[in-house]
Amino acid sequence: xxxxxxxxxxxxxxxxxxxxxxxxxxxxxxxxxxxxxxxxxxxxxxxxxxxxxxxxxxxxxxxxxxxxxxxxxxxxxxxxxxxxxxxxxxxxxxxxxxxxxxxxxxxxxxxxxxx
Amino acid sequence: xxxxxxxxxxxxxxxxxxxxxxxxxxxxxxxxxxxxxxxxxxxxxxxxxxxxxxxxxxxxxxxxxxxxxxxxxxxxxxxxxxxxxxxxxxxxxxxxxxxxxxxxxxxxxxx
Numbered sequence: 001x002x003x004x005x006x007x008x009x010x011x012x013x014x015x016x017x018x019x020x021x022x023x024x025x026x027x028x029x030x031x032x033x034x035x036x037x038x039x040x041x042x043x044x045x046x047x048x049x050x051x052x053x054x055x056x057x058x059x060x061x062x063x064x065x066x067x068x069x070x071x072x073x074x075x076x077x078x079x080x081x082x083x084x085x086x087x088x089x090x091x092x093x094x095x096x097x098x099x100x101x102x103x104x105x106x107x108x109x110x111x112x113x114x115x
Numbered sequence: 116x117x118x119x120x121x122x123x124x125x126x127x128x129x130x131x132x133x134x135x136x137x138x139x140x141x142x143x144x145x146x147x148x149x150x151x152x153x154x155x156x157x158x159x160x161x162x163x164x165x166x167x168x169x170x171x172x173x174x175x176x177x178x179x180x181x182x183x184x185x186x187x188x189x190x191x192x193x194x195x196x197x198x199x200x201x202x203x204x205x206x207x208x209x210x211x212x213x214x215x216x217x218x219x220x221x222x223x224x225x226x
Contacts, residue, residue: 035214042216042217045214056212094212103149103161103164108158
């Protein structure tokens, strides 16, 4: 099976712009989660989508949003970019269909640089 | 709240040395516990997991035992290799697709 894929791998944006990142989960996985990784804050959970619905949400401002399509592919959007949004954004998918804990499989990430 | 604490790095070892990376957690409920590894420039790879007390996860020579009494999930390997150099993350999950990570421990193995 192909792994989790993320596009683009690298992105440079300017403050105030918006950006959309894409994630394709492992075939058959319906849960997709997003994380932000920075040197200062480490790995932080952004949100999780399951069957096109947001199921969990982390503690990030409303500028961070996401969605999931019927084929389980997911996108996240960051509006009005700030310098502090520079980070590695990781997507993970899992076969989790309920409220139990399942292992997540991560993509290679999108490295976003805001200048 | 729920949290994970890992020993600070970097940890530098010689090849074939014994490795322990400490991980303790705080959780309301009964979490599943995971170790992930991140190689430079890559995403996270699941190394091992344990879903209930006294479970032992193992993979590629690495082991960790879920200790409910000490709320710990320490990672061990008997003989490290240069190729094990990476950043290791301990994580917990209580439900759904939310993982809570420790701060990561960088391991450097010298030949």
